Structures are given as structure tokens and as C-alpha cells.
Amino acid sequence: MPPTPTPGGGANLLLNGSFEVDADGNLRPDNWNPSAFESAVSRSSTYKTDGQYALRVFSTTGQTLTVSQDYFVTPGDIYSLSGQLRIPTTTGGLNSWEVKVLVDAYTSGGGKAWMNPVTVTSLRNTTSDWVALPPTTISNLTNVSRLQIQIKFNTLKADVYADGFSLVKTN
Ligand SMILES: [Ca+2]
Numbered sequence: 412m413p414p415t416p417t418p419g420g421g422a423n424l425l426l427n428g429s430f431e432v433d434a435d436g437n438l439r440p441d442n443w444n445p446s447a448f449e450s451a452v453s454r455s456s457t458y459k460t461d462g463q464y465a466l467r468v469f470s471t472t473g474q475t476l477t478v479s480q481d482y483f484v485t486p487g488d489i490y491s492l493s494g495q496l497r498i499p500t501t502t503g504g505l506n507s508w509e510v511k512v513l514v515d516a517y518t519s520g521g522g523k524a525w526m527n528p529v530t531v532t533s534l535r536n537t538t539s540d541w542v543a544l545p546p547t548t549i550s551n552l553t554n555v556s557r558l559q560i561q562i563k564f565n566t567l568k569a570d571v572y573a574d575g576f577s578l579v580k581t582n
Pocket residue numbers: 429430431459460461462463464465574575
């Protein structure tokens with residue numbers, strides 16, 4: 412899939428950042444890898460803010476998983492991450508589950524390049540509409556070979572949608 416232009420910036424460096432493509436027909440958006448509980452992950456048209464589909468991760472039983480995509484950086488480049496989340500319903504109480512967007516970094520040897528991943532956002536309750544990630548700049552990538560964009564679901568008891576994820580080079 413060729414990179415698609417994003418408003419006000421360069422090409423989206425993420426593959427299938429709008430979660431439109433399921434070319435292998437496994438009902439999950441291609442290029443985004445679930446760490447576990449694949450059956451909780453799907454491509455859905457119920458809620459979307461870009462195109463026809465969004466990523467949906469749904470659990471009522473407190474499953475914990477991460478849906479991630481890797482991007483191999485160019486040293487010295489600076490990147491901006493954007494995206495949208497929507498959480499229409501929950502079956503759990505406040506603070507009993509969490510959805511986070513994280514960025515982690517790895518060296519060319521595969522080890523961790525940062526002490527801890529960067530937390531872009533953390534949501535623990537439903538949202539009434541789509542919520543944009545706060546503006547996030549990723550720089551100082553000395554010794555970094557690979558970024559990992561993670562949507563992490565901790566003891567999930569909610570219906571979560573993600574759409575319009577974009578990583579753009581800004582320098
Ligand atoms: Ca989409």
C-alpha cells in the first residue's frame with residue numbers, strides 16, 4: 412500500500428494507519444500485530460473517523476494485550492505521531508481498565524533503547540466522541556533503530572476504536 416498524504420504534513424510512514432486494509436482476510440487490520448487475544452481485535456465499520464473502517468478492540472473479561480506496528484527510523488529524523496481513539500462503552504468501573512498509546516524504541520541489536528516507553532495518552536473511561544492523541548514529537552533518536560507504536564489495553568473491559576494513526580517525518 413503506498414503512503415497516503417496526511418493533512419498539513421508529509422506522507423504517513425505507518426502502514427495501514429487508517430486500518431482500512433485486511434488483504435489477508437483474517438478480519439483484523441493488516442500490519443498491526445496483536446500480542447495476544449487476537450479474537451478481541453477486529454476491523455470494524457461501526458465507528459470510524461477516516462475512511463470506512465477502524466481498529467476495534469473489545470473485551471468484557473479484562474484481557475491485556477498490545478496492538479503494535481514497528482517503524483525503522485532514519486537517524487537524525489524527527490517524527491510526529493497522531494491518531495484518534497473512541498471508547499463508546501465499558502462494562503468495568505472507572506480505573507478498572509486502561510487504554511494507552513505508547514512509543515517504545517529499540518537499538519539495531521534489538522535491545523531497549525529507552526529506559527521506558529513514552530506514554531502518549533492514557534484513557535480509563537468512555538469518550539463521547541473521537542479523542543485525538545495529544546501532539547507528540549519523537550526526537551533524540553540517537554542509537555534508535557526501530558520505533559514501536561503500541562496501543563496497549565490493560566485488563567480491558569470496554570469497546571475501543573482507533574483510527575487515523577499517522578507517523579510523519581517533520582524535519
Ligand atoms: Ca479508517
